Amino acid sequence: MCKAHPAHPGTSELVGRAIAGAVEACELPRGTFALLHGQSHRVGGSLVAQPAIRAVAFTGSFLGGKALVDAAARRAVPIPVFAEMGSINPIFVLPRRLARDATALAGQVAASVMLGVGQFCTSPGVVVMQRSSSLDAFLATLAKELGAAPEGTLLHAGIKSGYQRRLAELSAIDGVVALVPSAAVEGPCGARAALFAVDARTWLARPELRDEVFGPATLVVVCDDAAQMLELAHAHPGQLSATILGDDGDRALLGALAPILAGRTGRLLFAGMPTGVEVNDAIVHGGPWPATTDARSTSVGTRAILRFLRPVAWQDCPADLLPAELRDGGVPGLPRLVDGSRR
Amino acid sequence: MCKAHPAHPGTSELVGRAIAGAVEACELPRGTFALLHGQSHRVGGSLVAQPAIRAVAFTGSFLGGKALVDAAARRAVPIPVFAEMGSINPIFVLPRRLARDATALAGQVAASVMLGVGQFCTSPGVVVMQRSSSLDAFLATLAKELGAAPEGTLLHAGIKSGYQRRLAELSAIDGVVALVPSAAVEGPCGARAALFAVDARTWLARPELRDEVFGPATLVVVCDDAAQMLELAHAHPGQLSATILGDDGDRALLGALAPILAGRTGRLLFAGMPTGVEVNDAIVHGGPWPATTDARSTSVGTRAILRFLRPVAWQDCPADLLPAELRDGGVPGLPRLVDGSRR
Structure with missing residues (x-):
């Protein structure tokens, strides 16, 4: 669920439709992505308060990010907020x-x-x-x-x-x-x-x-x-x-x-200008407070997905019930750690 | 810095001295570990409020964990709290x-x-x-x-x-x-x-x-x-x-x-009893709220150290200034991801 910024609803709609098209092309479940428009801050606040929401990512001002963190902390079940809030990039x-x-x-x-x-x-x-x-x-x-x-x-x-x-x-x-x-x-x-x-x-x-x-x-x-x-x-x-x-x-x-x-x-x-941000494995687009609310996260690059994952141990699970990623040969090419050795 | 539980100061002292001995034997900097005794909750609260403290790990009750989370959120610079708070383990x-x-x-x-x-x-x-x-x-x-x-x-x-x-x-x-x-x-x-x-x-x-x-x-x-x-x-x-x-x-x-x-x-x-917790790579001793305050963490096993780390990209850094872990051949046996390939 993505909350569009009210200052550029048209741009948000164009990008949202492109993502919706990608969801369909990749045969992901319908509803994987949704775009929500709204003028008021209350729309975003209501989203953060919904029990079904499990994590929040945000880019914007310090005050906006802090407000979302506070709203998430007020929930009966608190959730992480990954807010990227600003930086002077010396x-x-x-x-x-x-x-x-x-x-x-x-x-x-x-x-x-x-x-x-x-x-x-x-x-x-x-x-x-x-x-x-x-x-x-x-x-x-x-x-x-x-x-x-x-x-x-x-x-x-x-x-x-x-x-x-x-x-x-x-x-x-x-x-x-x-x-x-x-x-x-x-x-x-x-x-x-x-x-x-x-x-x-x-x-x-x-x-x-x-x-x-x-x-x-x-x-x-x-x-x-x-x-x-x-x-x-x-x-x-x-x-x-x-x-x-x-x-x-x-x-x-x-x-x-x-x-x-x-x-x-x-x-x-150690070279170049900081505005050159490349989407890759090595990029870290994050940093200690107040640049973000979670210094362990990045909002750009392949590690960005880690914001929305959590580890689960499947102990003594029958092979056919294991997620494919954990099965021997389940997902070819996926790196695995088996008995302390990388395979 | 470890705050000892006031109910068993003697046990804490024995364990604390063993850790202090290990710090010395491993030639880690003096002060890497310190044990602090105290009867009052205020001692732990004061620690959490110290600007030099960057993260908190806690095992105990839901109320204790929640109090630490709230104290950490009140800081000028908020910090993560990894509280493991209780579970009925069905x-x-x-x-x-x-x-x-x-x-x-x-x-x-x-x-x-x-x-x-x-x-x-x-x-x-x-x-x-x-x-x-x-x-x-x-x-x-x-x-x-x-x-x-x-x-x-x-x-x-x-x-x-x-x-x-x-x-x-x-x-x-x-x-x-x-x-x-x-x-x-x-x-x-x-x-x-x-x-x-x-x-x-x-x-x-x-x-x-x-x-x-x-x-x-x-x-x-x-x-x-x-x-x-x-x-x-x-x-x-x-x-x-x-x-x-x-x-x-x-x-x-x-x-x-x-x-x-x-x-x-x-x-x-899928077999055995949940009280068998082994310290290894695969264990996850964590879980969604209210079991812990951060479902992405584990407080047992090799991944537990991730609670206290954050990523930093060293872009275009001269080789001799790079941390050893990032240098070619710097730490033999350390897995690295280079241009998308695991080495």
């Missing part, structure tokens, strides 16, 4: 790497920030760097790229008003500099990119800077030295992704940052 | 199987009920059967065995008072027959076995009969026919174990009961 750029090609890197960051008008869950909301002449070149290029980026269309008007509110909040913080103040855009969903910079001390002192700005904005945090970069890494709450970009000469700092950030994220990148 | 004995050796079976059930003075989490609290002359023979033997079973010692006085309260509650229900009323025992922890019987209609009508009696007691539920056994299976809440004992002639009913009970338990047995 990119740590180390000094040698920055010095090598600050300009090209700024272009990549700008493209990642603008992807999907900044609405990817893995959009880089924070870029952490050390003060240097390369930083100045990076900021100049990033400001130029984001300032020149065309107007984009956000998914719905609520996202636009939230984006504008967060931009105003950031601008009002002492020490936060708007290098590209998002230009006003007409219409209910139009938005332009924004770029802010702040020094590490201020970022560390103002926890609200760790909250996501949903939309095409990013914040460059300027550190004095490596120690401050480490301090900043420690201060990050749970993230869907964290990226560390370093060259050979950055290896010591790279090695120090990696375990700190691995403890705070579901996916740690 | 045994369904099918007609042909019962007819074959009702007396021997009664002896096995009696031994299972008495194991650890009925304090095993998997103690069989309910035995479901159909009316027949074999049932009469079964009940006569079971009553004789449990009536003659020696007095046992419960773990603490609170368990004894809870046991006596539950026995009185059961005895007070119209239609519940005390075949072996637990004889009074002197001393704060002594207890004797109890045996009750009830017809399926009454059991279905009185949900309090689905609650655990913690101690050496069991309840035989008498059905009129196979349909009523199926109805009874459907009515069971989540269990740590469920057992179906059937012969070849019972195959149709066995096949009908198995999927119903598999949907309600972590471990489904």
Whole structure:
């Protein structure tokens, strides 16, 4: 049962019909998939309260995810809620790497920030760097790229008003500099990119800077030295992704940052931009609270199905009653663990 | 960090010292394990509230487990609670199987009920059967065995008072027959076995009969026919174990009961008694609510460690910075999935 977002019922209907067609083509039982429309939050709340519902998956805001978790906990029989709620996806750029090609890197960051008008869950909301002449070149290029980026269309008007509110909040913080103040855009969903910079001390002192700005904005945090970069890494709450970009000469700092950030994220990148999410066996699109409500889960990739499974031991079961997966030769090619050996 | 139960601090201390010795022998970091004593529930509550604590595992009562879940949900950063809370572990004995050796079976059930003075989490609290002359023979033997079973010692006085309260509650229900009323025992922890019987209609009508009696007691539920056994299976809440004992002639009913009970338990047995729990790869000591707070977990066996792990993707990581488990040849013998193939 899928609850469609009321802001784009048409898109939901198109996708829902495609899934319904796949259910039929795969000869799965009718009713395997259903799409439910509704304006009110009460529709989703009622679904979560239904006794027949056994688990909930959700992508959206922190407040939406938290409300579902609370609703699930109030049930007579509580159920798991896998809510993926938001992330600032920090990119740590180390000094040698920055010095090598600050300009090209700024272009990549700008493209990642603008992807999907900044609405990817893995959009880089924070870029952490050390003060240097390369930083100045990076900021100049990033400001130029984001300032020149065309107007984009956000998914719905609520996202636009939230984006504008967060931009105003950031601008009002002492020490936060708007290098590209998002230009006003007409219409209910139009938005332009924004770029802010702040020094590490201020970022560390103002926890609200760790909250996501949903939309095409990013914040460059300027550190004095490596120690401050480490301090900043420690201060990050749970993230869907964290990226560390370093060259050979950055290896010591790279090695120090990696375990700190691995403890705070579901996916740690050492190249590229976090917005590149591939559906495969190795992806983890999840992470510690508040990125998700269940750090052991991923909502993308082959492991995503584990959210909806639970183990059952069939002890001394007659062979013909066993599920096919547990029978000798029942499902060819399925990996099995038999008496401690993988078969 | 392990919170010792205040009813047996000496045993906890002995086990705690053995674990501390193992930590040293394995050259794990000091502080890997710590044992904390305390009389009050506040000690456990304070532990759960500590920001450094990332997950909680608990074995005990439903109320204790639920209190920990609620405490964990109140944290600024919620954490998972794996509480294993209780189970009535039904045994369904099918007609042909019962007819074959009702007396021997009664002896096995009696031994299972008495194991650890009925304090095993998997103690069989309910035995479901159909009316027949074999049932009469079964009940006569079971009553004789449990009536003659020696007095046992419960773990603490609170368990004894809870046991006596539950026995009185059961005895007070119209239609519940005390075949072996637990004889009074002197001393704060002594207890004797109890045996009750009830017809399926009454059991279905009185949900309090689905609650655990913690101690050496069991309840035989008498059905009129196979349909009523199926109805009874459907009515069971989540269990740590469920057992179906059937012969070849019972195959149709066995096949009908198995999927119903598999949907309600972590471990489904087709032979033996549920109190036999082996630590291995295949065991699942868990199950749907209210048996546990997380049906995807097991608290016994090699999969138990998964409660305390979460996945992290190391994308494009330089080989020398990768955790050993992810490096080519890093941990010989460790199964790995590489480009979709198991190595």
